[in-house]
Amino acid sequence: MIYLTWSVRNQNYHAIVKTLIDGEVYQPFTIKTVLSTTTDMPDIAEKIQQTSLETYGKPKAEVELRIQERTRRIIEDVDPT
Secondary structure, three states, X not given: OEXXXXXXXXXXXXXXXXXXXXXXXXEEEEEEOOOOOOOOOHHXXXXXXXXXXXXXXXXXXXXXXXXXXXXXXXXXXXXXX
């Protein structure tokens, strides 16, 4: 398995990428990202957004219920003393 984590620093569009492959950690490296304020292909951008929503989106009520359940479990597990 490959895990990538990255974080953007100071809005200068540079990111640090940390890689974990099959349980082995590799040296972090930096990349430069690009932020486009315009979309050259709005139909493709819309398709990507729609596919992402269909794949990963959840109804708001379902998400809120899961948050409440997790919060309740955390509160119940806390010792009041």
